[in-house]
Each structure stands twice: as C-alpha cells, then as structure tokens.
Amino acid sequence: LRRIRAASNNSRELPPGDHGPIGGDFFDKVLEESNAGTDLPTWNGELYLEFHRGTYTSHGSIKKGNRKSEILLRDVEHVATLASLYRYHKHDYEYPKAKIDVCWEKVLLNQCKYLLPGSAIGMVYDDAEKLYAEVREDGEALFQEATEVLLPKALPLTAASFKAPGNIVGINTTFFPRRDIVEVPLSGVPTHLKAQVVQTSKDGATGYALLNCPQGNHLAKPIGFYADCMPIVFTNGSDHFVLRNSAVQLTVSKGRITSLYDIVLSRELIAKGQTGGLVIFEDRPNYWDAWDVEIHHLETAHQLEFADTSVVSEGPLRASIKSVIKYGKSKITTTVKSNHGSSCDVLATTNIRSRPLIIFDAVVDWHERHEFLKFELPLDIRNDNATYETQFGHVQRPTHNNTTWDMAKFEVCGHKYADLSEFGYGVAILSESKYGFSCRGNVLRISLLRAATAPDAEQDQGKHEFSWAVLPHEGSFLESDVPIAAYLFNSPLHVRYVPGDAMAYPLAQAQQPFRLEKVRNVFLETIKRGEYDDYAAKIDDDNANVSVLLRLYEAYGGHARFKLRIGGNIARATVTNLLEDEMEELRIMKEGSGADPGDGMTIVLDFHAFEVKTLKFVYEQKASEDMYVLLCLSCLAILLKLFQALAQAGRLARR
Structure with missing residues (x-):
C-alpha cells in the first residue's frame, strides 16, 4: 500500500491508494450503527459442539498436569506477592x-x-x-522460597524436617475460611510431632x-x-x-453403593432399586478414536463391584474403607473417606448448613483398550437441567432427550463440579483433575x-x-455452597512444619491484605x-x-x-483490562482511626452475573527519613531568615 500511494503521488495516471478503515x-x-450491539441478533446460552466429546477425558495425566499446574502457579503468585x-x-x-x-x-x-485435548501422537506427550x-x-x-520469607525455616512434611520441636501449619492460598483434615507422614518422625x-x-x-x-x-x-464426634464404620466383615x-451415611453392599442417606433431614438420596459406583462402557467411536465418544456407548454399561474391601482408618477425624477391583488386565484401588459430621464442623465449607465430603481416592493401573471408566450416582432427584462449572462461572445443560440438541449433550465438559438439584436439595460431584461429566435423567x-x-x-x-x-x-444449587466447596477441594492447604512457635511469626498475626466483606457469590481468584x-x-520505598x-469473578x-x-496505604485504585491498561478510577474510602485491626481502606464494588474484574492497586510512596531531615532543615533556614529580616526591620523603624 505504501508503494501504491507513493506511485500515485508521482503519477496522476495511477489511482490513489487507500487502505480504508482499520479493524478498530x-x-x-x-x-454505532447497531445501538451498541443491541440491534444485532444475539445467541443466548452455550454454543455446544456436537463432536469431540472424548477430548474431555483422553490422556488423563495431561488433564491432571494442566489443572495442578494452573493452581500451583496461582498459589506461587499469591505467596510471592505477599513475600x-x-x-x-x-x-x-x-x-x-x-x-x-x-x-x-x-x-x-x-x-x-x-x-x-489428548488427540496428539505419543511423542508429543x-x-x-x-x-x-x-x-x-x-x-x-x-x-x-517465598514461604521462607514469610515463615523462616518452614519445611515440607518429610522426616528430615522434624529435627527441632515445632508446629504443623497450613498456608491458605484461598480467600475463604476453612477447616481441613490433613495427612501427616509418621514414618520415622519424632514423638513431639506425633503428639x-x-x-x-x-x-x-x-x-x-x-487445621483451622x-x-x-x-x-x-x-x-x-x-x-x-467419631465417624463410624459398621461392617459384617x-x-x-x-x-x-453425624450428617451423612454411605452404605456399600456387595460391591455397590446402595444408600447415600442425609441423617439431618432423614432423606435417602439413591433412587430406589438402583446402585452407584464405578461402571465400564465399551468405547468404539465411529471416527476419530481419541476425539470422539458416541451416544451408543451408553448402551454397553457394565457395573463394577468393589472387592477385597477392608477398613483402613477409624477415629475421631476420619473413617475410610479401601477396595480393590480387578477388571481385564487392569487393577483399580479405591479408598472411600468420610470426615466428621456437622456437630464437629469438619464440613465441605464453614457454612453451618454444609455437609461433609465423601472423598474417593483412586489408584488405577490401566491396561484396557476401547473401554471407558466412569463413576455414577443414580439420585432420587429430578430436574430438567444439571449445572456444570465453566471458567469463572457455570452453565446449565438438559438432563433429557426432548430434541436432538438435548440428546447431543450426553457427554459434556465441566471444570470442578457437576450438580443435580431440585427444590430444597441437591448432590454434586467434585473433580480435582477431570473434565468430562454427564447427567441423563437422574444419573449423574x-x-x-x-x-x-x-x-x-x-x-x-x-x-x-x-x-x-x-x-x-441442602437447598437448590444457587442456595448451596457447591462452587466454594469445589474451589477448596481443588486448592488444598500447603502444609509445612515450622520449628518453634508458629504464632510468634508476623504472618500468623497478620490479616490477609485483601478481604471481601459479606459477599458469597464473588471469588477472589x-x-x-x-x-x-x-x-x-x-511498599514503603521511595519513588517505588x-x-x-x-482478579475477581462472580460465580453464581x-x-x-x-x-x-485493603491492608496498607493505597494511593490509587483502578479497574483494568486483562492487559492491565487502566480503564476506570475507583474511589478509596478510609475507615476508623487505624487502631483497630478492622480499620483501613475500603472500596465498594458492584458485580453483574459472571462478571470478571481486574483491579490494580498502586501503593502510596513515602518520603525517606533523609528527605524529611532536609525538609525540616530547609524550613528552619527559611524561618531563621524571616526572623533576621523582621529584626532588621524593627531596628530600622526605631531609628
């Protein structure tokens, strides 16, 4: 275009060159012409691709690496910022x-x-x-490295780290209160830790x-x-x-989950005559093996039964059973864990209406071909839609086959949870590394x-x-704490051993520098x-x-x-885009005298449904002691000259 314009400038026989308007x-x-887009046709809801549903599950280790890496780096940014x-x-x-x-x-x-997606050749993986x-x-x-700045000599839980008396602590990288049961390796550790x-x-x-x-x-x-508050295991051996x-009871009989019972509300959650547990499907897609799974695979279900089951722990915090399933050339070892009930507050969240999680840990030695392993719960719950988490929000999808569009959603993508709820009650499945879900009728x-x-x-x-x-x-999905519970399930405490008294360190006494007040549906991510x-x-350096x-988002x-x-002295607060370009100034308000820990700076924020906001806080720059000394000396010199001038003026007046 530049050459064309140059040529047309020198020769009138050639047409002028003009690139026209740019993209912006x-x-x-x-x-401008569409009334800010409101006059344009608008699609509401999900644009669901009716292909490649197998990519939600293919290459499970890659899915796990992705989820764990995302959360680890988020946590690194968190503690490195504080440090x-x-x-x-x-x-x-x-x-x-x-x-x-x-x-x-x-x-x-x-x-x-x-x-x-799991659809590349083997060398890629x-x-x-x-x-x-x-x-x-x-x-x-x-x-x-960042932890040692905040908690010196804090070490991961290994036998070598327990040489001196100290305490177990958990670093909470979420902005939610929590109460978690953590596992501590005891092999070779001293008595003071076992206590x-x-x-x-x-x-x-x-x-x-x-840990609380x-x-x-x-x-x-x-x-x-x-x-x-001891969880109990009953068995016939x-x-x-x-x-x-005290809140939930799970029954495993003849290798299948035959009952999931809410003790508080006296409600059975497994549909009558049905059982839950692991299930295998034959998985032979028509095309694109790693990409696709077809609806006809649902016709080939083979229920697996827990076998060689034994009690592995029973005590005041946790009860668990372990089972081994052998199928084909594969071996599936599953540990089912039940934590405290509501009377002891070891719940999925700190909401007093919450329930404890029933956790399934699986170790699978997998050597099958064209088989699809799932876990299912046939629930005594009815709803035309189930809810699945997406990035920074959720989406609802049908549980029925009314239309071909509905039927096509027999396997769908979700992030940390899938939930089936009706008025007054619901059940969710939480995932820490899996992305494929489905809900057909009452089977989640x-x-x-x-x-x-x-x-x-x-x-x-x-x-x-x-x-x-x-x-x-309890309650429907929107009344529940499922998004918070799933967030915490994916963000476990970082447990460390701290020599000496952990409460003596400043981090133990300090409040989080950013705290959301009286809001349940906005997450600080x-x-x-x-x-x-x-x-x-x-933050207190000169000219820094x-x-x-x-980054916050509305989740419900x-x-x-x-x-x-906000903790600390903030000079400016702005809303930015994802590139950190400042878009809007925010008003900062100061509350209290600063003597109370609750005093400080606050900002009032408004969020709409599923809105994501990025906020930027610029810390106030403080002058150094040297600058204050120079300023004071300058003021004294000016005052001295002023007094000298006044004295001279007085002498002249007396003459």
Missing part, C-alpha cells in the same frame, strides 16, 4: 516474575490444539509430561491433623480433639460396609479414564492417581504483582513503582455489591 474503526462503526511486599525475614527477596513467566509459558504451550514435571519442580521451589495428630491410620504410617483457618487469616493451625458421621456421572488407540496407540496406559468427591447439600513493577522495591493486581450468576477491605 470497523468495530466502532458496528457499535515481595512485606519481606518479613529476607529483605532482599524480589518477586520472581521472570521465573513465573517461564512456568506459565510452558503451561500455555501445553494448552495448544491437540495436546491438551513425552515432551508434555517433561514440561509439566519442570513446572511442578520449579513452581514448588518458587513457592518454598500433634489426632488420629493415626491402622498401619501407623499416616497421621491425621485438623479463620476468615481473613493466612495460616491454618491445629485445633482440638473431638473424641465425641465381608461385603457390607457403612460409613457414618463423572468420566475417569478412556483407552483410545489412535493417534496414540498407548494412550492412558499405565498408572493413574486421581480423586473425586460427593457433596450432598488471583493476587499478583503488576507486569511493569519495580520488583526490587518494597509498586502495584498489586487482583447474580448481582453483588460489597466492600473490599
């Missing part, structure tokens, strides 16, 4: 942006087409697994401790002994097991493993470890430093460019108006 001009014109701002015990610590960026780039590379291993190793090292666990497994290798993290705190600390706490399923043979002939062959959980809940910060500067980015599909309480 086009969209501005569309907005770079406060530097309690390592004053030369810098936010490791370059190293974090390298990790994110590896994760994003693995999210490319074909790789993350050899490289992808190495990248995820590098991200895990580097991410954990970055997390530990901190409330319960041990039957083989003595694992201890269980109960109140609202607004960074650390979860061990709490009490609940001898009167062979094929009948009952896991019971999570997809666990496939066994395609093309384009990777060895897809998913070998060992897999993964977990899922069942959460009964990300805390990180600004892309263009001076990472060597502290120090900013913090928060409604409106919210609430206060965001």
Whole structure:
C-alpha cells in the first residue's frame, strides 16, 4: 500500500491508494450503527459442539498436569506477592516474575490444539509430561522460597524436617475460611510431632491433623480433639460396609453403593432399586478414536463391584474403607473417606448448613483398550437441567432427550463440579483433575479414564492417581455452597512444619491484605504483582513503582455489591483490562482511626452475573527519613531568615 500511494503521488495516471478503515474503526462503526450491539441478533446460552466429546477425558495425566499446574502457579503468585511486599525475614527477596513467566509459558504451550485435548501422537506427550514435571519442580521451589520469607525455616512434611520441636501449619492460598483434615507422614518422625495428630491410620504410617483457618487469616493451625464426634464404620466383615458421621451415611453392599442417606433431614438420596459406583462402557467411536465418544456407548454399561474391601482408618477425624477391583488386565484401588459430621464442623465449607465430603481416592493401573471408566450416582432427584462449572462461572445443560440438541449433550465438559438439584436439595460431584461429566435423567456421572488407540496407540496406559468427591447439600444449587466447596477441594492447604512457635511469626498475626466483606457469590481468584513493577522495591520505598493486581469473578450468576477491605496505604485504585491498561478510577474510602485491626481502606464494588474484574492497586510512596531531615532543615533556614529580616526591620523603624 505504501508503494501504491507513493506511485500515485508521482503519477496522476495511477489511482490513489487507500487502505480504508482499520479493524478498530470497523468495530466502532458496528457499535454505532447497531445501538451498541443491541440491534444485532444475539445467541443466548452455550454454543455446544456436537463432536469431540472424548477430548474431555483422553490422556488423563495431561488433564491432571494442566489443572495442578494452573493452581500451583496461582498459589506461587499469591505467596510471592505477599513475600515481595512485606519481606518479613529476607529483605532482599524480589518477586520472581521472570521465573513465573517461564512456568506459565510452558503451561500455555501445553494448552495448544491437540495436546491438551489428548488427540496428539505419543511423542508429543513425552515432551508434555517433561514440561509439566519442570513446572511442578520449579513452581514448588518458587513457592518454598517465598514461604521462607514469610515463615523462616518452614519445611515440607518429610522426616528430615522434624529435627527441632515445632508446629504443623497450613498456608491458605484461598480467600475463604476453612477447616481441613490433613495427612501427616509418621514414618520415622519424632514423638513431639506425633503428639500433634489426632488420629493415626491402622498401619501407623499416616497421621491425621485438623487445621483451622479463620476468615481473613493466612495460616491454618491445629485445633482440638473431638473424641465425641467419631465417624463410624459398621461392617459384617465381608461385603457390607457403612460409613457414618453425624450428617451423612454411605452404605456399600456387595460391591455397590446402595444408600447415600442425609441423617439431618432423614432423606435417602439413591433412587430406589438402583446402585452407584464405578461402571465400564465399551468405547468404539465411529471416527476419530481419541476425539470422539458416541451416544451408543451408553448402551454397553457394565457395573463394577468393589472387592477385597477392608477398613483402613477409624477415629475421631476420619473413617475410610479401601477396595480393590480387578477388571481385564487392569487393577483399580479405591479408598472411600468420610470426615466428621456437622456437630464437629469438619464440613465441605464453614457454612453451618454444609455437609461433609465423601472423598474417593483412586489408584488405577490401566491396561484396557476401547473401554471407558466412569463413576455414577443414580439420585432420587429430578430436574430438567444439571449445572456444570465453566471458567469463572457455570452453565446449565438438559438432563433429557426432548430434541436432538438435548440428546447431543450426553457427554459434556465441566471444570470442578457437576450438580443435580431440585427444590430444597441437591448432590454434586467434585473433580480435582477431570473434565468430562454427564447427567441423563437422574444419573449423574463423572468420566475417569478412556483407552483410545489412535493417534496414540498407548494412550492412558499405565498408572493413574486421581480423586473425586460427593457433596450432598441442602437447598437448590444457587442456595448451596457447591462452587466454594469445589474451589477448596481443588486448592488444598500447603502444609509445612515450622520449628518453634508458629504464632510468634508476623504472618500468623497478620490479616490477609485483601478481604471481601459479606459477599458469597464473588471469588477472589488471583493476587499478583503488576507486569511493569519495580520488583526490587518494597511498599514503603521511595519513588517505588509498586502495584498489586487482583482478579475477581462472580460465580453464581447474580448481582453483588460489597466492600473490599485493603491492608496498607493505597494511593490509587483502578479497574483494568486483562492487559492491565487502566480503564476506570475507583474511589478509596478510609475507615476508623487505624487502631483497630478492622480499620483501613475500603472500596465498594458492584458485580453483574459472571462478571470478571481486574483491579490494580498502586501503593502510596513515602518520603525517606533523609528527605524529611532536609525538609525540616530547609524550613528552619527559611524561618531563621524571616526572623533576621523582621529584626532588621524593627531596628530600622526605631531609628
């Protein structure tokens, strides 16, 4: 175009060259002529692709690597931001942006087409697994480095870390209060550590401790002994097991889940005459083996029965049973765990109406071909739609086959949960690394493993470890705590051993610097430093460019108006786009005198349904002591000259 314009300028015989409006001009014109888009045809709801449903499950280890890497790097950004701002015990610590960026780039590379869906050739996954291993190793090292700034000498739970007396603590990288049961390895550890666990497994290798993290705190600390709240296992010694706490009872009989009973409401949740558990389907798609799963696979269900079941733990915190299933050339080992009930507050969330999770941990040695492993619950619940989490929200999909569009959604994508609810009650399945779900009628399923043979002939062959959980809940989905419970299930506490008194460290006393007040449907997902910060500067350094980015989203599909309480002196607060370009200034309000821990700065925020907002906070720059000294000396010099001038004027007046 430049050549054409140059030629036309020198020769009138040639037509003038003009590239016309640029892309931005086009969209501005569309907005102007369509009444800001309201006059254009609008599609509401999901644009569902009626193909490639198998990609939600193919190559399970890659799906797990993706989920775990995303959460690990989010947590690294969180603790690295706190460490770079406060530097309690390592004053030369810098936010490791370059190293974090390298990790994110590896994760994003693995999210490319074909790789993350599980439909690439085998050599691709050899490289992808190495990248995820590098991200895990580097991410954990970055997390530990930042942790040591906040909690010096804090170490992961290994036998070598327990040489000196100390305490077990959990670092909470979510912004929710929580109460979690954590597992502590006891092999070779000293007596003072064993005294901190409330319960041990039957083989003595694992201890269980109960950690509590109140609202607004960074650390979860061990709490009490609940001898009167013991989960119970009833068994006839062979094929009948009952896991019971004060809220929920699960019955496994002859290898199948025959009852899921809400004790508080006296309600049976499994449909009469049906059973839940693991199920295998024949999986032979018409085309594109790793990509597709066809609706006719649902006609080939083969129910698997828990076998060789035994009690592995029973005590005041947790009861669990373990079973082994042998199918074909594969071996499936499943541990079912029941935590405390409502009277002892070891629930899925800190909501007093919540229920404990029923957790399933699976170790699978998988050597099948063209088989599809799922877990299913036939529920005594009716609804025309089930709810599935998506990125920063959820979507509802039909449970019936009224139309071909409805029928096509026999296998769907979800992130951390799938929920089937009716008025007054519901049940959710939570996932920590799986993305395939389905709900046909009253049967809610999570997809666990496939066994395609093309384009990777060895897809998913070998060992897999993964977990899922069942959460009964009062109320419909919108009244429940399912999104919060799923968020916490995917974000476990980072447990550390701290020599000495953990409460003596500043982090144990400090409040989280950003706290959402009286809002249930907005999640604070990300805390990180600004892309263009001076990472060597502290928040009280002179002329420092120090900013913090928060990313929040509305999770339930409604409106919210609430206060965001901020710790520290904030000079400016703005809403930005994803590129951190500032879009809107926010009003900062100061509350209280600062003497009370609740005093500080607040911002009132408004959210609409599923809205995502990025906020940028620029910290106030403080003048140095030297600058104050120079300022004071300058003022004294001016005053001295003023007094001298007044004295001279007085003398002249007397003359």
